[in-house]
Amino acid sequence: MAIPSAVLAAGWIPFVVVIVLTLLFSAIYIRYYMSKYDSELSTTLATIFALTITLLTSAIVPVDIFLVSYMKTTDGSFKDWANDSASRASIEHSILYGYYTLYALVTFCLFILLPFFYFFYEEKDEATPTSCKSRCCTALKYLIVFILVVATLMLIGAFVPTKGTPNANSTEWKQIEALFKDLASNGLEDSLSFIISVLSLLGMMAFIMYTVRGKKLQNCRLAYPYYLSLRHLEANDRSCIRKCLLVLRPFEMLFGFLFLLVALLIFISLLLTNIDKAMHSKGYKIGYALAQRKLPNPVDIALVFCQMVFPLDYILMSGIIVYFVFCSMSGIRNIGIWFLWIRMYKIRPRRTRPQGLLMLCMILMFIVLAINIIVYELTPQYSTFGSQKYGNMTGGSNTTSTPLHQCTMEVAGEISVVARMALLLTRFFYKMWFFGATYYWGTWVFLGIYVLGFIIAVIKKRKSSIDGEIDEDDFDESDDEDLLRG
Template sequence: MIIPNSVLAATWIPFSVVFVVEFLACVVFVQYFASRKRRECGSFIVCVLGLLVALLSSSLLPVDIFLVSYAKEDGQFKDWAATNESRNEMTELMQDAYYGLYALDMLFVFCVLPFVFFYNQSRDEEDQDSQMSSRCVSALKWTVGFLLIAGLLLALGALIPLREAPNSNSSITDLEWIIPQLGNEKGENSLALVVNVFTTLGIFFLCFYGAYGMAAMPVSWMFGRLSLSSTRDDLVTSEQALKVRIESAKKRNAKVREVSRMEGELEDVKRQLQILEQLEAKCCANCGLLWRPFQLLFGVLFFLLSLFIVGVIITTNLDRILNGEGYKYGYVLNGTAWGNPIDWVLTELHIAFPMDYITIVCLLFYIVICVVAGIVKVGIRICCVSLYKIRARKTKPEALLFLVYILIFAIMAVNVLFFSIAPGYYSYGTQTWNNNTGNGTTESVRCADFPKPGECLKTANADFLLGYFYKMWVFGAIYYWANWLFVSIFFAGLIFRCAKGRPKATDAHFQRGYDSEDEDNESETDNDPLLPAYRP
């Protein structure tokens, strides 16, 4: 191997630390949301491993960036990276790592998660001793269907004609930097198609759940909840008003359905009063007073971070549509016409490696938390039909598996979001090249500002993404316009959450139509993990 061991150690030791941290985070996450009533070891392990593999596939990006950045110094390739052979070896190393993790993602999406999900779905609530073999057969039938879809996508990837690399006389040679370096084999094209289909699904999950969560979660922390006393006043007033309305409806012989609806609302209010009594009886009922200053501080910081990310997406998108190469190349930029603050920050932090690595991983975790916050607030829905609610310690195995399914897609789409907020650093890291000015002097040029083929080495992830923009432009166009959808949903969610006001102290413990589990068999004083405590 041409790459020195010291370089490999500096590359993979931080990744190993991240692996351990992400594994522990996955265990805590699944443990926190998993139902205490229905715990299944198989579902727990599958959820942890599926989420871990997805996080690792995005956590490879800092490793990728470090390698291409470390290969150059003062605009020149270092001795160990001076030949095309050594650079190709480095690119293939990262390529194999990405393909391996993407293959594991496919295994979970098409095989493991569907099997475990439908195995749990076929569980007979009345016959707890139902035969394992019949449940396995039922789950296998559905899994075979998913495997057929996988086979169809892989076949399409191998058969669909893609744009070939131009010849030397082509007018596109000035865009040589976008042409993929990693070959054009049918297997790579098949995997690339599946990954881009996953990413397309994930980008929409990221828009609908992540954008709303990025707006609503910090605002919820800043607003806080009503105090216990204010909540009691509101509930008592609602109870009295409903009793009057019910009596009035009965006297005027109103429709039975109308009376039943109001009686149901009255029962909801009474249940919330019972929850409130349990909260008031707890010895730590007023502990929210101690947490409130920190909650407000973190709410403001996260809100500013969300605004900063959305602002960078807007400026980058405007730069791409005004100065980019057009929709047939995914609106990519040949360098950057406008400054990018995140590019600059990450470039400066790279000097104190692994600070840039830590920053990227923290951004990844923040985006994932925002996606989870959006799912917790909205619920898992398909075509506006609510399927599951996600709540702390009350989420049944099927809902948890569905949650992990969504998160795998969303996490795979995070790489596209990173490309939108830091395109230069994402593609070239901190590389520079020496430009001969013609009078015997040279000037250092950042590859992120003006990439020069042969002098600037793309990251494997950027080569994978930009290469498919070139081969099949439709994905690049979808990713670009999805950024505007993300921005639109963020501001719509922000307006909606601000107009909604502060929730009651009982809202985190009570939801109408809760369908994850029977609340009578669960403690109703469990906190929702992503909603703030009550505000006096």
């Protein structure tokens, strides 16, 4: 039976809307931080495109979950159009190709697009102008290194031996049979999965470094504009943004409480998931895969419940992702971009240089890839099955007296459908358990550092709104701006 157009429209139209909103958000964000006196159109467009593509890798996850959930009715049986395995496979493949396309574009942006424009801008010399051809040639020379790196990662992912499918009669097969039925994958998929896993691992490090700092800032106070000099204070007092923030000032405590509540729910949910994995997962050799959630998880339960009212779960999931992204942005804004002990770039509204924008975009891309893993850790039931339920083990229609249960990996296949993101992660974590184990322990590190940072924030003496935000070289940069305008 053909897939009804209403099903495809309900799943993909919100995603199209999100694409437009994501593009607008990326453009506004990049424009907000872009220097007014030192910018280049090619760099701006490249960062907007790269940031948009990366954010879409998170935006497609709710579409994936909605489509697999929409295949079943409230009584746990498949809908008429979804009874045909070919129809289900068609939807699954379309989502899978969407993931492959977006992650391939992310790889292209990180290893080709952004490095090229970074070195392209580095060759710009106002004193002795160089031709565009000369700048392109020099940028391509440096780009060879990045091409060799990505080629090496692809070869490693495609040819390095990984854990294969165990014998169907072995004990190990009995352990993983409940997780997924199909271990097959091709070399190209393994290559892309390996590259994204390496990038996500770097993103986890950046996530721990920047997002924890950003969450602490969000919880302690509202993120008001950062003042760089007395002249900037006067300018901010006249700005429209400043006037809007003054209007919102009476609600500062309310917003602060809401931020604290969201952070607390996320912390508790991640903690419970990790404890659940420690107690009931299949162990590190299978990447701490959790066949069934045993402990209650407030965020996971809320999302599963909200999926009954479309598109409430989509909005909540997007809100969680946006919260993580804004915390990460706040952390990067506060810490800056460093190489070891050397500060490379400061991220300041209207004053960030093109190279700083490119580095900012790359760090955000790494972090968003890690956020995709964190979201899976945060909502194991919702991210795997959505609101799917089952009432018997035959796949047929249920009677009203049949009790319904949340779908688990033990009934995956004919009884329920696994979201493609969950399938890709679980399958790869089994084949290369190191990544699954690292993400698991990385989550523990994130939770530990967050608790430590929160305690320090509570007992530490509160600073004024401009204390620590004005660096000595801010005044030097202001002088440079005056020279550029003169």
